[in-house]
Amino acid sequence: MVRARRDAGRRLSAHPLLDELRAALPAGGAVLDSATSTERYRHDQAAWAEAGVPLAVVRPSTPEQVRDVVVSCRRHGVPVVPRGAGSGLAGGANAVDGGVVVSTERLLGIAVDPVERLAVVGPGVLNADLRATAAEHGLWYAPDPASAAISSIGGNVATNAGGLCCVKYGVTRDHVLAVQLVTGAGDLVRLGRRTAKGVAGLDLLGAVVGSEGTLGVVTEVTVRLRPARPPERTVAGFFGSLVDAGEAVAAVARAGVVPSALELMDSHCLRAVDAWKRTGLADEADTVLLARLDAPGDAGEAEAATVEACFAAAGATWAGRSSDEAEAEALFDARRLVWPAVDRLGPLLTEDVCVPVGVLPRMLERVQAVAREHRLTIATLAHVGDGNLHPLVVVPRERDGEARAAAAFEQIMDDALVLGGTITGEHGVGRLKREGLVRELDATVLDLQRRVKAAFDPDGIMNPGVMWR
Amino acid sequence: MVRARRDAGRRLSAHPLLDELRAALPAGGAVLDSATSTERYRHDQAAWAEAGVPLAVVRPSTPEQVRDVVVSCRRHGVPVVPRGAGSGLAGGANAVDGGVVVSTERLLGIAVDPVERLAVVGPGVLNADLRATAAEHGLWYAPDPASAAISSIGGNVATNAGGLCCVKYGVTRDHVLAVQLVTGAGDLVRLGRRTAKGVAGLDLLGAVVGSEGTLGVVTEVTVRLRPARPPERTVAGFFGSLVDAGEAVAAVARAGVVPSALELMDSHCLRAVDAWKRTGLADEADTVLLARLDAPGDAGEAEAATVEACFAAAGATWAGRSSDEAEAEALFDARRLVWPAVDRLGPLLTEDVCVPVGVLPRMLERVQAVAREHRLTIATLAHVGDGNLHPLVVVPRERDGEARAAAAFEQIMDDALVLGGTITGEHGVGRLKREGLVRELDATVLDLQRRVKAAFDPDGIMNPGVMWR
Incomplete structure (x- = not known):
């Protein structure tokens, strides 16, 4: 199919769906269909996940345009692949041959409501931009995937993204109050609520968060914000073995402390960073633990002291804590270097x-x-x-x-x-872990999931090949 | 139907389903079918919600027995009404004529895992008993509906129960990691996980929490526990009007303080308490606000001072805070008296x-x-x-x-x-707010909910008449 389309040059552009898409969307690059222009929409960042050649990439500017696109695709039986910023690591946004990639990059806008402590956000907004805008109001959007600078809120919702601080504050699902989405049936619906609580009807919001584009295209997200936090303290520990570091983690848990981040780097991470940046870390430690604590006032100080004591008692060859935020950030620099260092x-x-x-x-x-x-x-x-x-x-x-x-x-x-x-x-799960999913879940549960998918997407046009085979 | 059965005396007991239920369940009161013995299982605490006369009430002791009951009911096309402790306020556990009430009262057991900070709990366990058991391990189950002493975890899951502290800690859904349930199809399945995070497959757990028995019978619940909290501080404010009290609440929000409870009693509540207990409250205030703060250490002290200042600035005729836990509890006593006082x-x-x-x-x-x-x-x-x-x-x-x-x-x-x-x-929603649900939700969303229900309960035997007409 890939080859066939390439050989055919622009001939397949005569697909009647393309005319409908052009009619439904505004001028100005909202419909891309040349191989050159669609190339950068074929993949996310997962190595090896299969990726097809799409019939077209569309970039709608409104939820109604998304609906019109999905309705047209459904009528033509053409697969729809929702795409955020393409930073995924499981191939969940990879194109399928002959399908339409719906990029949410033009669905932007951040409306913060400081009284209700929520924001209504376009799915194309980057996580870091939402965090920055919330901060201007003295508020905080907690979910902090390592990809925050490059990943979109729509993508975060699609994968139910985690991050560093979710050890204390929960994952994306815990911060989404409502979504507007176009289902695979072509219906533009709202799920969830704007109020702090609400139990009217079945909660289908939870099924949408983490559904990896298999139920519909999310066109708007309402997220919960928290008051801005006090500065975090950081405690670092160097350990001679993974076993000692594991004991330190268990000791922190036993002490009843819930850090706002607790990260581990093994010896391979340290060596890769050393090889690149000559930090000498690998000479000092086999394993490094980094904890962040954000309890306010003297409680934060007490938590940091407790964690440092736990590290020491577990046999840390060195343990220390930051006295200010700049020093705390410096301790986390090594962690940020790991991925690029290993990638080398x-x-x-x-x-x-x-x-x-x-x-x-x-x-x-x-x-x-x-x-x-x-x-x-x-x-x-x-x-x-x-x-x-x-x-x-x-x-x-x-x-x-x-x-x-x-x-x-x-x-x-x-x-x-x-x-x-x-x-x-x-x-x-994306396209990389479908076999694993079958090993993890009972056939009965997988069947139940497929039936729920069919409730949203009766013709199975949404992101086929993702999650389930 | 009600009348027919009563006239018929025990004749309808010959329903072939009854024999199957007796064969599936152990001896010793697991199957109740006389009008006398089933009477106390016909209602929850909602005034006026319709309640039928069940064919039988069953009290299984294992998840497998629940499955056998549901499979038999499905084969006979007999409705199944799951029932926790019967403390609901919307008629969600009310019997339907000729149906089988499945009481979870014998599905007990609490297994706390202090390392993972979770508990695996039978749905029949009372909320207060789970909280007490968690406390023995230095842990805390946060959801605290006012009914905690009499409501079951299964019922809390069915209604996605809230409570006082959810203003800071979230509702039941935020604390449920996994459930085991028997679907309306008669399948015994596990949804969710035991790990802190997990995104394998569609999240159907969220749809089960708050589903009011319309998808299946929950047979086991895995809940997240938190480390025990420091003692709470309480701040009370007396106000001359609802408007002033409302301004005080807004001021607390603007100050960036998230209380662990923030409760209001209006003048009718105060007068009812006065009429019963001669507290004199209604002479002192038109409206009372009660806040609890649980930040640790000096931060908690600072929060309490901020809230007190917000109350005063909004025109409180009196504002004060507890200096110890006993005093804090005393301030909340009036709140606890409101319901019985008004009930008089x-x-x-x-x-x-x-x-x-x-x-x-x-x-x-x-x-x-x-x-x-x-x-x-x-x-x-x-x-x-x-x-x-x-x-x-x-x-x-x-x-x-x-x-x-x-x-x-x-x-x-x-x-x-x-x-x-x-x-x-x-x-x-139960049986009391079905008309309201239709006014709140789009027809498209209601259809989607019905299709998802059908994915769990293809023959529609689960709690018919609850949530949707």
Whole structure:
């Protein structure tokens, strides 16, 4: 199909749907259909996830235009792929051959209501822009995926994005009050509410958040905001082994402290950063833990002292805390360097398993065993406070490198399942983990999910091939 | 139907389903079918909601027994009504004629996992018992409906129960990690997860929480626990008018303080308490606000001082705060007395509308106007921090009393909708607010909800007549 269309040049542009799309949308690049112009809409950031060649990419400016597009696609039986900023890591926004990619990049606008502490946001708005606008009102949008600067709110809703502070504040779903969406049936509907509470009718909002574009196209998001926080304190700990670091995490939990972030970097992460930036970190530690605490006033100080004591008692070779915000940020710099540092070693397959926090040390050991078994470098970053690991599988530039990396990727999912975990904590199933999903969920539950999908999308035009085969 | 069965005495007991139920369940009162023994399972606490006479009440002891019951009922086309502790206020657990009430009272057990900070709980466990057990582990189950001592976790899940502290900590849905349930199709499934995060597949858990028994029977609930809190501080304010109290609430919000409870009692509440307990409250205030603050350490002290200052600045005739926990509890005693005090005035219709907090003063005025128009006493208690009002409509003991109270009940819902609110903040639609639901939601959304219900319950046997007509 890919090849056929390319060979045919612009001939397939005669698809009658294209005329309808052009009629439904304003002039000025709202319909893209040349191979050149659609190329950058074919992929998200997932290595290897299949990506087709779309019939067209559309960039509507209003919810009604999105509805008209979906209605037309449904009439023609053409698949619809919703797309945010394309920063996904599971192929959930990848084009399908002959389908229409609906980019939400022109659905912008942020309306903050400081009295109700909410914002009504276009799905194309970047997470960081929402956070910045909220801050102007003394408010805070909590979900902070590492991709905040480049990922859109619509994409965050599609994947139910997590982040660093969700160990204390919850994930995207916990901050979405309402969505407006165009269902696969072509209906423009509102789900959720603007009030702080509300139980009128079945809650379908939760099913939309994290649905990876399989139910409809989200055209507006109402999010809950919180009052701005006091500055965070940071505590860092250097450990001689993963086991010691795991013990430190357990000690923090036992002490009843809930950090606003708790991150782990293993020795492979540290070595990659050293190799790039000569920080010398790997000489000082095998494993690093970074905690943030945001309790106000003396309670924050007490929390920081408790965490530092927990780190020390678990055998940290060094533990210390920031005295100000600049110093705290500096401690987190190494964490920010990990992904680009490891990315220098070769193409990456980014894992995203999540396990009960009590078995996290065992899961970290399993990842190391998988790396040995398949002769791979796997550097693990973890949101350790929630048991969410991101083993970064470096794909060797060798003949069987891809096969070994793929085998490791699958094995890590299986190990997480054995330990009572899930194949994906925050990145989604997309096109990369459909096999894993079948291993995680009962056939009965998968059937139930497919029936609920059909309630939204009776003809199955929404993002086919994502989540379920 | 009611009458037919009574006339027929035990003859209808020959229904073949009864034999199947007796075969599926253990001896010892697991199947009740006499009019006497089923009587106390016919109603919840909602005045006037219709209630039928069930064919039988069953009290299974295991999830598998629940499944067998539902499978049998489905085969015979007999309606199933799930029932928790019967403390609901919307008729959601009321029996239907010829149906089977499935009581979860024997599905007990609380297993706390302190490392993962979660508990696996039988739906029949009372909220207060879960809270007490969690406390033994230094943990806290946040959702605190006023009915905590008498309502079950299964019922809390069915209605997505709120409470006092949800202004800061969220409602039941925010604390449920997973459920096991028997769907209307007769499948025993698990939805959700045990891990802190997880996005594998469509999230159907959110649809189950708050579904009022229309999708299935919940047989196990996994809830999130938090570390125990520091003691709360309480600030009370007496105001000369609702307007001043409303201004005080807005001032607290503007100050960026999120109280762990913020409650309002209007003059009718105060007079009812006075008439019963001679507290003299109504002489001192027209409206009382009670705030709780649970920030730790000096931050909690600062929050309490800020709230007290906000109350004073808004014109409080008196404002003061507790110096210890016993004093704080004493300040909340009056609130606890409101419901029984107003209940002495006559039968009550308990409203539950929720509006944006910014229009709460206007909503309070509308309630007073409705009371005047229909010559009724309506005493309003409000979880004012979330905009959730409980106007208690006292039904006059007069010929047209019920009609006037019912008209007021409907009018309050309409007024809430006009102000951008919802007909139910935390009690549910049940059998009392089905007409209101149609006024609140688009027909398209209601259709979508019905299709999702059908995905769980293809034959429509689950709690017919609840939520949708």
